[in-house]
Amino acid sequence: MTTNAQEFARARGAMPGGVNSPVRAFGSVHETPRFFASATGPYVTDVEGREYVDLVGSWGPAILGHAHPAVVKAVQDAAAHGLGFGASTPGETELAELIAARVLRQAQQTGSPVAEPVEAHPIERVRLVSTGTEATMTAIRLARGATGRDLIVKFAGHYHGHSDGLLAEAGSGVATLAMPGSAGVPAPIAAQTLVIPYNDIDAVREVFAARGADIAAVIVEAAPANMGIVPPAHGFNAALADIAHAHGALLILDEVLTGFRVGPAGWYGIDPVPFSPDLVTFGKVVGGGLPLAALGGSAALMELLAPLGPVYQAGTLSGNPLAVAAGRATLDHLDADAYARIDAAATTIADAAASALSQAGVTHVVQRSGNLFSIQFAAEAPVDYDTVKAQEAFRYAPFFRTMLAQGVSLPPSVFEAWFVSAAHDDAAVARIVEALPAAARAAAEATTG
Numbered sequence: 001m002t003t004n005a006q007e008f009a010r011a012r013g014a015m016p017g018g019v020n021s022p023v024r025a026f027g028s029v030h031e032t033p034r035f036f037a038s039a040t041g042p043y044v045t046d047v048e049g050r051e052y053v054d055l056v057g058s059w060g061p062a063i064l065g066h067a068h069p070a071v072v073k074a075v076q077d078a079a080a081h082g083l084g085f086g087a088s089t090p091g092e093t094e095l096a097e098l099i100a101a102r103v104l105r106q107a108q109q110t111g112s113p114v115a116e117p118v119e120a121h122p123i124e125r126v127r128l129v130s131t132g133t134e135a136t137m138t139a140i141r142l143a144r145g146a147t148g149r150d151l152i153v154k155f156a157g158h159y160h161g162h163s164d165g166l167l168a169e170a171g172s173g174v175a176t177l178a179m180p181g182s183a184g185v186p187a188p189i190a191a192q193t194l195v196i197p198y199n200d201i202d203a204v205r206e207v208f209a210a211r212g213a214d215i216a217a218v219i220v221e222a223a224p225a226n227m228g229i230v231p232p233a234h235g236f237n238a239a240l241a242d243i244a245h246a247h248g249a250l251l252i253l254d255e256v257l258t259g260f261r262v263g264p265a266g267w268y269g270i271d272p273v274p275f276s277p278d279l280v281t282f283g284k285v286v287g288g289g290l291p292l293a294a295l296g297g298s299a300a301l302m303e304l305l306a307p308l309g310p311v312y313q314a315g316t317l318s319g320n321p322l323a324v325a326a327g328r329a330t331l332d333h334l335d336a337d338a339y340a341r342i343d344a345a346a347t348t349i350a351d352a353a354a355s356a357l358s359q360a361g362v363t364h365v366v367q368r369s370g371n372l373f374s375i376q377f378a379a380e381a382p383v384d385y386d387t388v389k390a391q392e393a394f395r396y397a398p399f400f401r402t403m404l405a406q407g408v409s410l411p412p413s414v415f416e417a418w419f420v421s422a423a424h425d426d427a428a429v430a431r432i433v434e435a436l437p438a439a440a441r442a443a444a445e446a447t448t449g
């Protein structure tokens with residue numbers, strides 16, 4: 001039998017750092033990465049035969065639990081009919097319709113003396129792509145094409161994938177590696193992205209006052225989850241939309257992580273203050289575990305994409321039938337009952353983590369955005385990238401390792417959210433809750449050295 005250490009040594013000889021995505025290397029938690037052999041429901045099993053309760057969930061897609069029978073069957077059925085055609089299939093239309101139909105909320109009709117609630121549907125057309133990176137990259141090109149402007153505003157600590165223009169102060173893996181951004185991004189491209197602090201509406205006003213006529217779009221994580229969880233201030237997204245629109249710029253709402261996870265209509269559906277995004281990006285859950293992502297918006301905007309409009313975008317594997325089948329089966333099973341189970345399990349785990357840390361005397365906060373949460377070793381809830389980075393992050397590695405040793409697989413970075421699934425039943429949740437006190441004590445004893 002092979003071991004995780006043997007697999008990692010071999011992998012490092014074949015792939016940079018032994019991985020195909022940096023955070024998987026476990027660098028910031030000083031631990032040998034686990035190589036997985038299989039997964040089912042809330043559990044993953046490594047090549048040594050050890051089972052863990054999983055709180056990574058493939059970084060979100062495993063929202064129904066791993067290898068959900070209906071999703072696996074949908075993929076098997078699709079595969080039996082051909083792996084892909086490089087041509088259109090009816091399933092793509094059905095998934096696009098499903099996405100557009102789910103993303104809605106009650107909105108007050110503006111300008112009407114008797115405020116009548118109407119349903120707001122920001123998505124009339126959808127394009128399917130293969131990764132979240134492609135979705136945000138395309139949304140930005142589309143915003144530039146629509147406005148004839150070049151500048152993009154993004155927030156420090158927000159992650160929108162690894163395209164050149166979006167890697168500045170990008171949270172997630174770059175935060176874990178303590179990198180300011182990435183080498184290899186030409187300065188003239190980096191200069192097209194204006195990075196400002198999150199949750200600071202004055203900073204938004206200032207950047208638009210200074211450069212408003214040149215700004216194509218502001219891109220924002222609907223509820224940031226790639227610097228740990230940092231919820232938007234009340235009304236922040238709405239204020240952002242208003243300011244952008246007042247200057248003729250677009251709001252790109254990045255729901256790659258939150259979409260169809262925090263609720264049936266993503267964060268858009270549960271933000272306490274309604275607002276109007278122009279383009280919305282999806283990934284992770286929408287692909288049900290296979291490579292699929294999407295962007296959507298009004299017909300007028302989306303039809304600027306080729307073949308109808310002048311903004312080019314394409315993909316050999318876009319709308320792949322296996323990925324479409326996985327996404328449809330996943331969305332079909334994400335009903336009110338599934339969300340209720342995810343929310344309840346997330347609340348239990350988050351509360352247990354907070355109480356274990358309090359018992360151990362560890363200064364911490366547990367921040368939540370719907371059923372997403374993460375712990376932060378700070379006295380006050382961080383509100384932006386600077387306050388996130390000021391926490392006692394060194395406490396996370398021993399916390400993580402103690403959980404792992406007890407059979408719980410957490411995200412291998414303090415800057416990532418914990419992903420609960422509908423398959424986290426009482427037994428799985430109990431295993432997590434039982435492991436937390438020892439991990440909290442390890443965090444208490446941690447030293448910077």
Ligand SMILES: *Cc1c(COP(=O)(O)O)cnc(C)c1O
Pocket residue numbers: 130131132133134136159160161162221226254255256257283284293
């Ligand atoms: C994961 C993520 C992306 C990038 O998606 P990939 O599929 O990894 O390219 C973009 N935006 C957000 C908010 C994400 O969480």
